[in-house]
Amino acid sequence: MPLPLVLTLGEPAGIGPELALLAWLQRSAEKLPAFYLRGDIELLRKRAAQLQLNVPLAEVTPQHAASAFPEALPVVPIGQPATAAAGVPDGTSAAAAIASIRLAVEDVQAGRASAVVTNPIAKSVLYQAGFAHPGHTEFLAELAASQCPDQRAPQPVMMLWSAALAVVPVTIHRPLRDAITDLSSELIVSTARIVNAALRRHLAIATPRLAISGLNPHAGEDGGLGTEEQTIITPAIEQLRREGIDARGPLPADTLFHDAARRSYDCALCMYHDQALIPIKTLAFDRAVNVTLGLPFVRTSPDHGTAFDIAGTGRANPSSLIEALRLAARMAAPARS
Numbered sequence: 001m002p003l004p005l006v007l008t009l010g011e012p013a014g015i016g017p018e019l020a021l022l023a024w025l026q027r028s029a030e031k032l033p034a035f036y037l038r039g040d041i042e043l044l045r046k047r048a049a050q051l052q053l054n055v056p057l058a059e060v061t062p063q064h065a066a067s068a069f070p071e072a073l074p075v076v077p078i079g080q081p082a083t084a085a086a087g088v089p090d091g092t093s094a095a096a097a098i099a100s101i102r103l104a105v106e107d108v109q110a111g112r113a114s115a116v117v118t119n120p121i122a123k124s125v126l127y128q129a130g131f132a133h134p135g136h137t138e139f140l141a142e143l144a145a146s147q148c149p150d151q152r153a154p155q156p157v158m159m160l161w162s163a164a165l166a167v168v169p170v171t172i173h174r175p176l177r178d179a180i181t182d183l184s185s186e187l188i189v190s191t192a193r194i195v196n197a198a199l200r201r202h203l204a205i206a207t208p209r210l211a212i213s214g215l216n217p218h219a220g221e222d223g224g225l226g227t228e229e230q231t232i233i234t235p236a237i238e239q240l241r242r243e244g245i246d247a248r249g250p251l252p253a254d255t256l257f258h259d260a261a262r263r264s265y266d267c268a269l270c271m272y273h274d275q276a277l278i279p280i281k282t283l284a285f286d287r288a289v290n291v292t293l294g295l296p297f298v299r300t301s302p303d304h305g306t307a308f309d310i311a312g313t314g315r316a317n318p319s320s321l322i323e324a325l326r327l328a329a330r331m332a333a334p335a336r337s
């Protein structure tokens with residue numbers, strides 16, 4: 001029996017717990033790979049009752065999760081209660097969310113699960129509790145360090161993937177001011193190398209076409225509207241092309257995402273978070289998947305957040321999580337064979 005995926009709890013007061021229930025209910029219709037939740041079974045029980053969802057739950061070990069999956073949503077404990085009501089994070093939220101992520105990564109590292117799929121966390125809730133990482137992406141890189149030859153955290157790359165568009169922000173969770181000062185040719189080159197290798201290895205794109213955006217309006221208009229294209233981005237593209245990577249640009253970001261433009265590349269590398277995430281969340285909010293590249297294991301996530309405004313109301317749509325489960329299984333498959 002193939003290894004199951006491990007799904008994290010996410011923010012207990014957010015929509016993650018109900019998405020897990022809803023995805024399990026659609027397991028046959030959507031032909032989903034087996035998964036188990038790393039979380040508190042009592043929280044799941046309460047959320048299922050609140051939403052009148054008839055989901056049998058089975059507290060199991062990871063080893064028994066795949067065989068339990070057809071009949072019940074398998075839940076593997078995290079040794080930490082999660083008491084938050086839907087929409088209202090409480091004192092248990094951060095500890096439970098962090099424990100779930102840590103244990104899910106341990107499961108994959110120990111060969112008990114094939115890949116990690118994360119439910120959304122509320123970053124501000126975690127920050128208030130002292131969480132020192134900007135998001136999952138950076139935290140997962142830290143947790144991966146023990147698997148890397150020199151015990152150093154690998155460079156994590158955030159890719160948002162959908163049938164309509166794939167994007168990568170070169171700088172990730174940074175205040176905009178800092179994102180601009182962080183930008184360097186080295187960062188663009190190392191990011192593009194990771195994207196190129198991952199698209200080849202995990203998504204069977206033989207020669208990925210990478211569109212590299214500019215930073216400034218009109219990609220700097222030959223230096224008249226900013227010089228980063230000339231001093232940072234173009235040298236990076238030249239280096240990538242010398243390495244045989246199909247990188248083109250710098251391309252003005254405002255004309256990078258219309259239909260014809262999107263057909264001309266496999267992934268757009270953008271210079272900062274919103275330059276990349278606004279177009280994909282506009283085009284494919286329901287279906288896009290957040291993938292962390294550059295880790296020694298596969299991690300995917302829905303593209304949306306905790307949606308406190310609708311948690312517990314029955315309005316949460318599980319389709320992005322369903323796509324995340326599917327993509328995780330697809331990306332983990334070659335690594336298993």
Ligand SMILES: NC(=O)c1ccc[n+]([C@@H]2O[C@H](COP(=O)([O-])OP(=O)(O)OC[C@H]3O[C@@H](n4cnc5c(N)ncnc54)[C@H](O)[C@@H]3O)[C@@H](O)[C@H]2O)c1
Pocket residue numbers: 015119120121122123124125136290301302303304305306307308309310315316317318319320
């Ligand atoms: N992977 C992650 O952990 C992740 C991703 C994005 C945002 N976040 C966090 O989520 C929190 C809230 O962020 P936000 O409000 O900017 O974005 P959000 O995605 O949580 O919500 C934006 C809007 O979309 C709606 N929405 C989101 N997901 C939905 C779904 N599955 N079905 C139906 N409607 C849905 C919400 O109700 C809200 O109106 C923040 O703390 C942020 O850090 C986490």
Ligand SMILES: N[C@H](C(=O)O)[C@H](O)COP(=O)(O)O
Pocket residue numbers: 134135136137138277290301303304
């Ligand atoms: N930047 C992501 C987004 O806006 O959708 C989100 O914050 C998730 O990031 P992590 O996967 O690193 O938590």
